[in-house]
Structures are given as C-alpha cells and as structure tokens.
Amino acid sequence: MTIANMEAAISLRGMKLQHERFALGPVDCSIPKGMVTAIVGPNGSGKSTLFRALLGLEPVRAGEIEMLGTLLDGNQGDQYKSRIGFLAENPHAHESHLTANEKAKFASNWYPSWEWERYNKLLRHFDVDGGIKLSKMSKGMRRKAELSIAMAHDPDLLLLDEPSSGLDPFAWKTMLEELGRYMEPGDRTLVLATHILEEIKRLADYILFIYRGKVLGLYEKDRLLDDWRTIVVQIDYAAKGGSEMLQRAPGFQGLSEAGAGLYRLEVDDPERGEAYCRDNGFRVVAVQRMELEDILSCLIRKEEARR
C-alpha cells in the first residue's frame, strides 16, 4: 500500500505559519495511521514548531490541519487532545515544583482513558520514583517520568519531541520496548522528532524530512534505505561532458567530486542508475548503500540549489 491510499492520522494541507524570523510551510503531507513516523531535520528546521501547531498552540496563517479526523479550524475545542499524548522537547518550568505523581494527578483529570495501573507500571519499568519533585530529578529521570505521564492514558496518537534526550543507554532500551509495546495493537500512531539515527532505524516506518521550515519529503524508511545508493564512478579526464551526462542518470539525486577523476553519483533508482553508467562507458568503482544522514544531506543540497 502506498502512503497516498493509507488512512491518515494527521493531514496537513497547505499549512503555513509565520514567526518574526521563521516561516513553516506550506506543508502538505499525510502521516499514516498505525505507523511510526520520524520527523528528521537539522536544528531549527521547525520540528518542535510543527508539533505545537498540531496541538493548536501556534496560530496557523493558511491551510488546514486535521488531527484524528478533527479539523483544527478554531472551533474544535480541546476534545481531540484527550486522544493524544505529547512529550515536549523541554520540560515546563512552571511544573517543576510538582512531584511526578502530582503532575500525573493533574493530567489524569484531563484524560478519560487515564489508567493509574499503566502509569505505575511505566514508572516501575523506567525505575522512577514518582514521589520526587520534578525539579529534583535528573534530566533523564524527569524525561522518563514525563514519558510515563504522556503514555498513561493509552493515547491513539503519541507525539514525542526528542524523547531520548538525556536517557542513558538502559533507559533508552526501555523506552524502545515501551514504544514497541504501545504500537503492538496496530491502530496507534507514533510521531517522534529525533536526531538519533539508531532510533529511527529501529522504530520508524516512515521518515518526514524537514529543513528550514519546508518538508523535503515523506518516505517509507525501508524503501529509502534500499533504494538510495552512491555509485562511485571514474571519468576519463579526456572525456568531455561526463558530469553533465551523469546528472541525467535515472533516479539522479546528487553528484559530487571525489578526487582523481572519481565522482560520487547519488541515485534512488540503483539498478537503472548503475546500468546507465556502464552503458555510457563510465567505470563503476563501487556501489554503496546510503546512510540516513547522507540522504538528508543530499536532499538539503537539492533544496539549497532550488532556493
């Protein structure tokens, strides 16, 4: 099934917002229901701003946002949020005087599906004492407590902004286990902003690349990692127009010099791309799978060239 015919948990249609020095959008994309989507982009690209817009916390200038079937048109109220769990990138200072359990008590009033048993189980698994003030917790401890609170009402949609920030490797593993368990029923949707490539590889079904407030694309992760390749080719110094010819390769994404007549050709149609190189007399020195960070760099270079 392609993204286009999957049921959407979140739909953004021409959505735009504007701060004094930063514009987000127009964003057109549908985040599929029942899947894990990782939002990936450099610092300041707009990931947290996008999360806030999804929660109705940012004034939208144009376009539409639909969350779990509710159109955020200003009249939607807060009802739709009871089916969402959110973990903000930074803890809220005004909650620091509360213990985790006090914050949980407050949150439980908001969510009809809140379950103390689930909350306590999460705290136990994360090895957190809920009786401690949030301000007295270490960064990682507080993250684990806040994540337990975000998940305790078993939301249909979980939005996590850099959830592993501050977690030690053991806590990180616990988090992956809990998120895996959360997704098990098959109808939940998880959207997380993250810089941790291993987390993306392990968790994500889809990747939404974002850069300077623009969506560069929403891709199925496995296809992306299978399809995108770097083909290292040798160009005879005497040959004229070699690099121009490489730019016409099927699935062309990028081209850079690698010294001594070598070029790194990036393509998302590897078989046809490689055949094209050989058919046109280029010597193929190596074909390598691309890592996510290289794919993101390539998409960013293309966007920069377009600007």
Ligand SMILES: Nc1ncnc2c1ncn2[C@@H]1O[C@H](COP(=O)(O)OP(=O)(O)OP(=O)(O)O)[C@@H](O)[C@H]1O
């Ligand atoms: N309320 C605001 N008013 C004005 N500018 C803002 C506001 N919030 C964020 N920005 C700016 O918007 C841009 C996007 O910030 P945002 O926090 O969404 O990026 P991000 O992708 O989450 O970054 P990071 O990976 O560093 O967390 C930044 O340039 C930031 O300075």
